[in-house]
Amino acid sequence: ALRDRFKEFTSDSQLLQEFVHIHQEENQSLTSFYEHVIRKYRKARQCITEQQVITVLQTGVKNSLKEYLIRNEKDITKPDEWLQYARQEEYIQKQIQQQRNNYYSETTNQPFFEPMLQTATIQSRLLNAKPLGQQPITPHHYYQQQHQHTSKFNNNRMNEKQIQHPTIKSSRLSYPETKMYRSESCLICNRKNHSTMNCFYKKHNGCCKCGQSNHRIRDCPEQHFFE
Incomplete structure (x- = not known):
């Protein structure tokens, strides 16, 4: 009888040692890890409490879920409650990772080289068309000249309208004049070269x-x- 009790004690001690060292494998799902812990718990139910089961789940789960589960451990009193919290956090993390992957996929597929090729094409055309002795025209100068040309053209048109319609201008002197200001910076990226x-x-x-x-x-x- 004493030998049987010693064997039983040794068996329980061995099961407890195996139980406390359970960890989630790298490619093991959360559900599989939880079921593995519960199976071990049922084999040694006589010497393991539910609180010890929760402790093993907390320490053995992968690191990405530990912080969230530790913050909520006061609300977890049973192993199945632990599984619910862990599944919720795992779902949220997967959704965040999916959104990040979609964002990176969209940004990497954008044709970054296309505007560089267009700028190089404009510059090469301007260099080929310039007179002898003239300094090379850079894309910045090209956009600046285009802006100056447009502003001069608009001013000339305003002067022509004022000459052709003096009565209209005089009739509107009593109203505050609204001026349209042309933005020199791009409203999207705030650059001034386009x-x-x-x-x-x-x-x-x-x-x-x-x-x-x-x-x-x-x-x-x-x-x-x-x-």
Whole structure:
């Protein structure tokens, strides 16, 4: 009888040692890990409490879930409650990772080399067309000249309208004149070397900056890309 009791004690001690060293394997699912712990618990139920089961689950689960489960351990009183908390956190982490993967996939598929090729093409055409002795025209100078030419053209048209319609101008002197200011910076990325419509980051649907359809670009709450 004494020998049988000693064997029983040795068996329980061995089961307890195996139980407390259970850890989730790298490729093991959360459910599989939980079921493995419960099977071990049922074999040694006489010497293991439910609180010890929760402790083994907490220490053996993968590190990405430990912090969340430790913060909520006061609300966990049974092993099945632990499994519910762990599944919720695992689901949230998978959703976040999926959103990150989609974002990285969209950014890596954008044709970054296309605007560089367009700029190089413009520069090569300008260099080939320049007179002898003239300094090379850079893309920055090209955009600046285009802006100056457009401003001069608009001023000439305003002067012509004022000459052709003096009565209209005199009749509007009593009203405050509203001036349209031309933005020198791109409203999307805040750079000054191109217009908003020619910006590489322009969205084609809705707001040009963020793509939403409930507002225009001047009312967009999004910050500039390079601020």
